[in-house]
Amino acid sequence: xxxxxxxxxxxxxxxxxxxxxxxxxxxxxxxxxxxxxxxxxxxxxxxxxxxxxxxxxxxxxxxxxxxxxxxxxxxxxxxxxxxxxxxxxxxxxxxxxxxxxxxxxxxxxxxxxxxxxxxxxxxxxxxxxxxxxxxxxxxxxxxxxxxxxxxxxxxxxxxxxxxxxxxxxxxxxxxxxxxxxxxxxxxxxxxxxxxxxxxxxxxxxxxxxxxxxxxxxxxxxxxxxxxxxxxxxxxxx
Amino acid sequence: xxxxxxxxxxxxxxxxxxxxxxxxxxxxxxxxxxxxxxxxxxxxxxxxxxxxxxxxxxxxxxxxxxxxxxxxxxxxxxxxxxxxxxxxxxxxxxxxxxxxxxxxxxxxxxxxxxxxxxxxxxxxxxxxxxxxxxxxxxxxxxxxxxxxxxxxxxxxxxxxxxxxxxxxxxxxxxxxxxxxxxxxxxxxxxxxxxxxxxxxxxxxxxxxxxxxxxxxxxxxxxxxxxxxxxxxxx
Numbered sequence: 001x002x003x004x005x006x007x008x009x010x011x012x013x014x015x016x017x018x019x020x021x022x023x024x025x026x027x028x029x030x031x032x033x034x035x036x037x038x039x040x041x042x043x044x045x046x047x048x049x050x051x052x053x054x055x056x057x058x059x060x061x062x063x064x065x066x067x068x069x070x071x072x073x074x075x076x077x078x079x080x081x082x083x084x085x086x087x088x089x090x091x092x093x094x095x096x097x098x099x100x101x102x103x104x105x106x107x108x109x110x111x112x113x114x115x116x117x118x119x120x121x122x123x124x125x126x127x128x129x130x131x132x133x134x135x136x137x138x139x140x141x142x143x144x145x146x147x148x149x150x151x152x153x154x155x156x157x158x159x160x161x162x163x164x165x166x167x168x169x170x171x172x173x174x175x176x177x178x179x180x181x182x183x184x185x186x187x188x189x190x191x192x193x194x195x196x197x198x199x200x201x202x203x204x205x206x207x208x209x210x211x212x213x214x215x216x217x218x219x220x221x222x223x224x225x226x227x228x229x230x231x232x233x234x235x236x237x
Numbered sequence: 238x239x240x241x242x243x244x245x246x247x248x249x250x251x252x253x254x255x256x257x258x259x260x261x262x263x264x265x266x267x268x269x270x271x272x273x274x275x276x277x278x279x280x281x282x283x284x285x286x287x288x289x290x291x292x293x294x295x296x297x298x299x300x301x302x303x304x305x306x307x308x309x310x311x312x313x314x315x316x317x318x319x320x321x322x323x324x325x326x327x328x329x330x331x332x333x334x335x336x337x338x339x340x341x342x343x344x345x346x347x348x349x350x351x352x353x354x355x356x357x358x359x360x361x362x363x364x365x366x367x368x369x370x371x372x373x374x375x376x377x378x379x380x381x382x383x384x385x386x387x388x389x390x391x392x393x394x395x396x397x398x399x400x401x402x403x404x405x406x407x408x409x410x411x412x413x414x415x416x417x418x419x420x421x422x423x424x425x426x427x428x429x430x431x432x433x434x435x436x437x438x439x440x441x442x443x444x445x446x447x448x449x450x451x452x453x454x455x456x457x458x459x460x461x462x463x464x465x466x467x468x469x470x471x
Contacts, residue, residue: 078373080369
């Protein structure tokens with residue numbers, strides 16, 4: 001069996017209506033750690049995540065996993081900024097990805113029960129998922145993404161709409177996921193969160209990777225004036 | 238006014254007495270309409286859902302045609318089905334003309350576009366909501382259709398009930414292809430038309446009330462079975 005990693009982006013570019021949204025981006029991602037993507041609004045964080053995930057049409061360049069795209073896609077998961085809940089019960093939301101990959105309901109049930117316990121929603125298992133609170137929804141979306149045991153997990157500002165407690169619970173789950181060996185790539189707006197979670201980080205500006213480094217150095221000794229002022233909290237455009 | 242009260246009274250007695258002829262006609266109405274509804278749903282619901290999720294050339298044209306076909310005049314549909322099924326027509330050998338099967342065929346043609354169109358409208362909104370998630374999960378086309386049909390089943394019920402309403406009250410097409418033959422192809426609507434023509438308004442009205450009651454009953458039964466309007470928005 002071939003390896004999912006490394007992921008290589010070669011001059012990857014996304015243009016829409018004559019405007020360059022992303023790129024050209026050159027990037028290599030190996031199988032370890034938690035990469036944080038930071039940058040101002042509209043810099044291309046979401047586009048970069050979607051390009052890596054393979055759901056954004058490229059205008060130029062290539063995105064190459066270590067294996068063919070179909071198989072690679074099955075080993076990835078994506079969590080959106082505003083969680084998309086299927087109009088079913090909480091438990092059925094977790095059943096859904098397992099059923100997609102052909103697992104029988106009986107076989108899936110213990111896994112679902114396990115994940116319900118991990119995100120603390122056992123009591124709401126029969127509740128309609130769309131009635132959950134924002135924090136509960138995002139935890140459910142994370143569990144739904146992780147239940148197929150992806151090798152890489154993309155998150156697009158998952159805590160943007162969460163309060164402190166919900167964010168902390170979410171981060172705890174995320175760190176447990178990282179420690180179990182899942183590669184995580186996450187865009188965030190919250191610099192505190194970035195510092196808490198990152199093993200390495202990318203700074204995106206104007207659709208390009210402006211600076212990248214391993215975690216403490218990235219935040220403590222920025223090499224470019226733009227990143228330095230971004231980290232200080234100034235407005236960078 | 239007196240005719241209406243007499244009609245109500247006659248309807249009351251027909252129902253109370255379990256008039257065998259009335260029951261026969263009412264059951265045939267239900268049988269023809271429900272058969273047509275099931276067939277139309279099997280065609281229209283996956284088709285409408287597929288239209289909502291896929292992008293192909295001429296898609297807009299297909300949608301416009303389906304929407305336009307909602308307005309097909311039943312009499313014309315009846316005439317065309319009549320010509321196709323008549324002895325000299327291409328399907329004459331099947332001997333279907335003036336049978337309940339012919340009536341089912343005509344009704345399927347009339348209600349399929351209606352159900353497909355309502356399905357498409359409802360599924361389009363659900364697809365907009367689910368799009369990113371289902372794409373990200375790497376689902377196949379058929380898995381997407383199944384997911385939408387299941388999660389949108391309440392909306393599909395509305396589509397089916399609209400189809401039922403149109404079919405049960407339809408008279409023009411089934412009169413032509415069925416022929417309104419006593420004990421064979423006579424249903425509530427064609428019987429009403431016949432009794433009205435004969436001037437027996439009380440009986441016609443009685444049948445009319447039975448028809449309305451039947452339609453209401455089926456709607457309530459389906460709503461009750463599917464437990465709509467009970468929990469949540471959907």
